[in-house]
Amino acid sequence: MNSRRKFIQNTSLLGLAMSIKPDFSLLAAQDQILGHGDFKYKVDTKWGNLDPTKVPVVNCHEMVMDRKGRMIMLTDEAKNNVIIYDQSGKLLSTWTLGLDRAHGLSLVDEGDAEYLWVVDNGGKVVKTSLDGKVVAEISSPLTNEIYTEKMPWVPTETAVAPNGDLYIADGYGSQFFLQYDKDGNFVRKFGGKGNQDAQFSTAHGIAIDQRGGKAPTLLCTSRGHNSFKRFTMDGEYLETIFLPGAFVCRPVIHRENLYAGVCWSRLRYLEQTDNSGFVTILDKNNKVVSNPGGTAPEYRNGELQIMLQKEPVFKHCHDVCIDQDENIYVCQWNAGKTYPIKLTRV
Secondary structure, X not given: OHHHHHHHHHHHHHHHHHHOOOOHHHHHHOOOEEEEOOEEEEEEOOOOOOOOOOOOOOOEEEEEEOOOOOEEEEEOOOOOOEEEEOOOOOEEEEEOOOOOOEEEEEEEEOOOOEEEEEEEOOOOEEEEEOOOOEEEEEXXXXXXXXXXXXXXXXXXXXEEOOOOOEEEEOOOOOOEEEEEOOOOOEXXXXXXXXXXXXXXXXXXXXXXXXXXXXXXXEEEEEHHHOEEEEEOOOOOEEEEEEOOOEEEOOOEEEOOEEEEEEEEEEOOOOOEEOOOOEEEEEOOOXXXXXXXXXXXXXXXXXXXXXXXXXXXXXXXXXXEEEOOOOXXXXXXXXXXXXXXXXXXXX
């Protein structure tokens, strides 16, 4: 009987070990140096690894850092939508809203406390405390005639303006950006699907840009156009920042630089290529200065040339978070249920 029990136990352990297959590309990448110019990084593929039987992930969608320096990550694993790490990669806590399409995560500091805006592709846009208590929710635009009944609503991201206004990206739906005041009242929508300057192809993300002490503007992702598009806070188009070859996710601003995860890159004249992500970094003048995991940025006669994955470290970079030491934490979509990768600046 004991022999049989031991055999069953050993067989079960072997099955578990075989089901959790190491990603050999990540193992090979450990301690590799990526990036260009003054923005180079050592790869740490082990930083956020956890026991997937206890703290599973499907996609590590987005991450923010709170004022205590904790790294707060959103997943679409309904068992633990939010995973909170310290900066060494140690697990601090988890909580969940039971969402299986959790996608967007933004942090807002309201002085007395910090809050999270969580966006689920199923249509939920909720504000929570850092420990997961829901304190507000934005209703679907289909319920109050902002949208007509035939317009899809698949929100992806939020950003909060200095005056408290909330902007929601309907990135996988009708591709509008919706503006609400600090009390949750609808103000306007702008954008929509199309190929005009003020329109979008996958309006995936949004950020408030106040670099250089300038008046705030909106940076909006148009992933299918390989670009960020700048708008006034009232939704008037200003300019396009074209990033050829890079299917960028949301813009992330840290100090004077702009960072983004690139979910795909592409071969020249071809559509996006699977498992072809990297990270891109722009300076205060919105010039690309480094592409960790990608080809070196090249300008000819002032025009940025096509950018592609070079080192196969990443699959689909979905978001980046920058800490106080300018290290980058990379969250990935469709990357074999792996945890974030840390890029330590060197």
